[in-house]
Amino acid sequence: MEFENLYKKNPVFPQRYIAPASLEKFLQENLSDYISLIGTSYLGKNIYKAHFGTGNVKVLAWSQMHGNESNATLAMLDMIEIFKEHPPLQDELFAQIQLDFVFMLNPDGSERWTRRNALDIDMNRDYIKESSKEFPLLKHLAMHGNYDYALNLHEQRTLFSTDGIHPATLSFLSPSENVDREVTETRKKSMAVIAKVAAVMQKLIPNQIARYNDEFYPTSTGDNFTRMGLPTILYEGGHFPDDYLRNGTRKNYTIALYYGLKAIAELKNSVEGWTEYFDLPENKEDHYDIIYRNVKLNTDFPCVLDIAVQYREIIREGDDEISFVPIVVEVGDCGRKKGWKEIECTGKSFKCDRKFPKLDAEADFEIV
């Protein structure tokens, strides 16, 4: 039976939001033989690494260095659940590789569902300055752990499509190690892994796999890990049609995580097939969540415009799942963009306390 047909959610974590305390409880109750503490966050939360396997290819992976990107943590938890029910799959993989998985590198941001940590530092831009308390814990592991590969696991906003029509549900990147985006031997190793994973995922979610922009970021994690000779693979979980809680993304992220590790086990530092990486389409930033087309305002001159709305994700005090707040992000001519939801408003009227929609504010109008 193929891994993708065995997929199930980890029942302890049915939601997109993961409270750091519930993750810690799960790790202590279920993975006590595998975990070790690597340090604490600014607000004193524990950060754990789990070690699996005995193989001779060593992989370092981490999730939620951006707190509001839980999909990779969930993918790892789902994979653990699937392995629990199908031990031969786990045994086969972990005979070939060793995996060090850092769960939720940014627990303070994860608790508040923010990208940044408690001091508002973006950990993925902290390689040189090391301002945060948390990022140096990962950097230390990467520099001293003798790893063959690294998996930098993230999520992207709903803005991206693969082809102007389909959402980029999964995007991958072999980060550049210099401004010239030179294709080095280190990059070829990560490209070869991505090519293998993408080949599997294209069959499962055709046209929903893309390549992330490879512009060089001199302070970011993947670029610098690659520069120090550690092939690093960026995963970006993205939009799945009509699924803002990203359950479809979560399922495919889990499958892609498994096949990424399988590819690493099979390739064992070989660069075979790396050129196929460039067959993947590049992410296109061409979508908003909702576009209201041709809205006629109640102004004293004829004014017809488009209104683009993006959902802002928040965790409300006392809630155990995130909420979505619609925010006006563009008004005027949105002709070059598409909405995952398109609403044609010709012949309808704009109802609001104001005469016009306010940019960067909650979409508090009605169109009836």
Ligand SMILES: [Zn+2]
């Ligand atoms: Zn991220």
